[in-house]
Amino acid sequence: MNGKYVAGFIVIAAAIAGIAMYWKLQESTHYTPASFQKGAEIELTLIESGQPEPILVDQIEGIAAEASPLGYRACFHTPLSQAMLTETYKVYEKPTPLIAPSWFGCFDADAIGEALEKGEAIAFLSKANVSPVAPTKPAAPEIDRVVAVFPDGRAYAWHQLSPEAEQ
Structure with missing residues (x-):
């Protein structure tokens, strides 16, 4: 009878330890808050010059992964209208929002992707x-920062492989 209790305790302790290790190693360890001060603002690339310039944003929060350049995510609001943005900045052809860690609740990649598909x-x-994905390799694919803007000013940013890198 005592053996059942000991075995049950071991199984429960192992399950709790496994969940804790998963959370620590997969969900939270590799992310840090993203910086948005001068020089690290949210930018969009101008149609005319092809150069990025900072845009007006507020209510911003973001994360960046230490282990991968694809781990960047940001949520914010912009007072700029979609009409003004499309006349001034380059539209991104194949946006694919990447899933954020479950604890970064403001970024829902599936909902953003669906809204992009519906226009x-x-x-x-x-x-x-x-x-670059691998800075030591000169032929490594490149990473683009993409921003999706909704009509109400909600906006989201992420990193993804550039279309040239995916070919």
């Missing part, structure tokens, strides 16, 4: 070639 949100090139 409810518009994606813009924030900055091309933000970071």
Whole structure:
């Protein structure tokens, strides 16, 4: 009878330890708050010059992964209209929002992707070639920062492989 209790305790302790290790190693360890001060603002690339410039934003929060340049996510609000943005900045052709960690609740990649497909949100090139996937390899694919803007001003940013890298 005592053996059942000991075995049950071991199984429960192992399950709790496994969940804790998963959470620590997969969900939270590799992310840090993203910085948005001068020089690290949210930018969009101008149609005319092809150069990124900072845009007006507020209510911003973001994360960046230490282990991968694809781990960047941000949620914010912009007072700029979609009409003004499409006349001034480059629209991004194949936006694919990547899933954020479960604890970063403001970023819902599935909902953003669905809104982009339906035309409810518009994606813009924030900055091309933000970071190479493997900086030690010269032929490594490049990473683009993409921003999706909704009609009400809600906006989301993420990193994804550039269309050239996916070919």
